[in-house]
Structures are given as structure tokens and as C-alpha cells.
Amino acid sequence: MxxxxxxxxxxxxxxxxxxxxxxxxxxxxxxxxxxxxxxxxxxxxxxxxxxxxxxxxxxxxxxxxxxxxxxIEDTGMEQDRRGRPVRVGPVIHRPGLPIxxxxxxxxxxxxxxxxxxxxxxxGFATEQQRILHDRFTALIDAGCNRNMGPKDAHVVAEALVRRIPLFCRDDRARRSFAAGVERGGALAAELHAANLAGFAATMFLP
Incomplete structure (x- = not known):
């Protein structure tokens, strides 16, 4: 090229x-x-x-x-003492792709x-990285409103902790993260404490 x-x-x-x-x-x-x-x-x-x-x-x-x-993650069925199927909860479907x-x-x-x-x-190279990832996941999920869901928060937190840029064209998620940081609070404080504020500002690509 x-x-x-x-x-x-x-x-x-x-x-x-x-x-x-x-x-x-x-x-x-x-x-x-x-x-x-x-x-x-x-x-x-x-x-x-x-x-x-x-x-x-x-x-x-x-x-x-x-x-x-x-x-199906969970059929919601169990066997009673006689081995007969008994419903104990709802059917839980596993998210994923069609076959x-x-x-x-x-x-x-x-x-x-x-x-x-x-x-x-x-996984992560160290336990400290894993703990930091879990911490950022929770903070991003809590502080970046509904356009940044738990799955997005996991991915963004991973990019932060690994200090590897994230190619993402989900503009709503990107704007939500930026707004969450700009509001200050726990997320912004944690970024500064981990010396990641500068990287967070330029993490998203393109």
C-alpha cells in the first residue's frame, strides 16, 4: 500500500x-x-x-x-424429586448471531x-490491569448515559487499560463517553489518577 x-x-x-x-x-x-x-x-x-x-x-x-x-442459556426447567420437569423460571435466550x-x-x-x-x-497481563478494567467499566456504564451500554463500556475500558486506540464509528457511544468525561466526577477523577486522561482524549479512531 x-x-x-x-x-x-x-x-x-x-x-x-x-x-x-x-x-x-x-x-x-x-x-x-x-x-x-x-x-x-x-x-x-x-x-x-x-x-x-x-x-x-x-x-x-x-x-x-x-x-x-x-x-437458550437457561430453559427455566428443573426436575422434581420424581424426575418430572417443573418450570422454575423463564426461558433465557443467549444473545448471538443466527446460525x-x-x-x-x-x-x-x-x-x-x-x-x-x-x-x-x-485476559489481562496483570491482576492490576483486570481490576482497573472492571473499575472503568463500571464508571463508564454509570457515567455515560444510555447511549453507552455495558457492552460498549467493557470495550472502551479495555482500550483504556491496554492503551491501544479503539476504531469505533458508533458516534452515539463516542459522544456519550466524551460527555461523561467532561461532566467530571468519578470517571474523570479515575482517568487522571491512572494517568489516562490524555490517552482517553485521543483514544477513538478514525
Whole structure:
């Protein structure tokens, strides 16, 4: 890819130490779905998914969102002492993708992993990182109103704690996070205490 085609945000990506010559970016569920399921194309998406120097990273929340199929989490039934089924609660459905889309998402993510374009990271390097992630998740969820739900809060908190930019085109979530920080309070205080206020201000891409 020629230098003239590289977007400005490319130079903001940190180097990926495990693969010299590459850079790392976190992406959310929407980005993966738009490209892998809908085939969305534009200049930014073509760099994300086509430039071998860019490695995509997803964490536990996005892994769950994109690699789980629709199903039943709990039937709400148990057996009584005689082995007869008895309803003890409602049927709880597991969120996820319909079977056909689920299969395609699995196949496309596997292809990206084979190409060295995608890494799945389920945990944190230290207990301190995990604790900080959980703390930020709760603060973001509480302080950024309804346009920043719990799942979004998990993804944003992960990008913060790992100090890796997040490619996200969900404008409502981005505005909600910015508003939550600007209001001050516990979220802004925690960002300053963790020395993350500066990174938070430039974390979102593009």
C-alpha cells in the first residue's frame, strides 16, 4: 500500500511487539460485523482489513458478541424429586448471531487469524490491569448515559487499560463517553489518577 493511501490515524497506532513492523488497533463488534458480514468497504476499512501492517485485536466482550450463536442459556426447567420437569423460571435466550451468520463470522475471523491480521485476547497481563478494567467499566456504564451500554463500556475500558486506540464509528457511544468525561466526577477523577486522561482524549479512531 502506498504511503499516500495511509490514513492519518495509522501513525497513532502503537507498535505490536510480537510482530515487528506491524501496529495494533482494537476494533468493536460493529466494525467486524460491517466488514465480515456486510462486506462494507471504504478507505479506512480497507486499511484495517487489507494492510498487513495493521493487526486487529478483540477482547473478551467482542469475542462473545461475534462468536456466539443464538441459543437458550437457561430453559427455566428443573426436575422434581420424581424426575418430572417443573418450570422454575423463564426461558433465557443467549444473545448471538443466527446460525448462518455465526458460521460466516467464525470462518472470516479464522481467515484473518491465519493471515496474522487478528488476535484474540481474553485476559489481562496483570491482576492490576483486570481490576482497573472492571473499575472503568463500571464508571463508564454509570457515567455515560444510555447511549453507552455495558457492552460498549467493557470495550472502551479495555482500550483504556491496554492503551491501544479503539476504531469505533458508533458516534452515539463516542459522544456519550466524551460527555461523561467532561461532566467530571468519578470517571474523570479515575482517568487522571491512572494517568489516562490524555490517552482517553485521543483514544477513538478514525
Amino acid at each position: 502506498s504511503g499516500s493511501a495511509v490514513p492519518a490515524w495509522f501513525n497513532r497506532l502503537p507498535a505490536y511487539s510480537r510482530r515487528p513492523g506491524t501496529r495494533l488497533v482494537i476494533v468493536d463488534n460493529q466494525v467486524l460485523s460491517y466488514r465480515l458480514l456486510d462486506g462494507h468497504r471504504d478507505a479506512d476499512y480497507d486499511v484495517l482489513f487489507g494492510d498487513p501492517r495493521v493487526v486487529l485485536q478483540i477482547g473478551r466482550m467482542v469475542i462473545k458478541e461475534t462468536l456466539r450463536s443464538v441459543g 448462518a451468520l455465526h458460521r460466516r463470522m467464525w470462518e472470516e475471523q479464522a481467515r484473518l487469524q491465519d493471515q496474522g491480521k487478528l488476535v484474540l485476547v481474553g
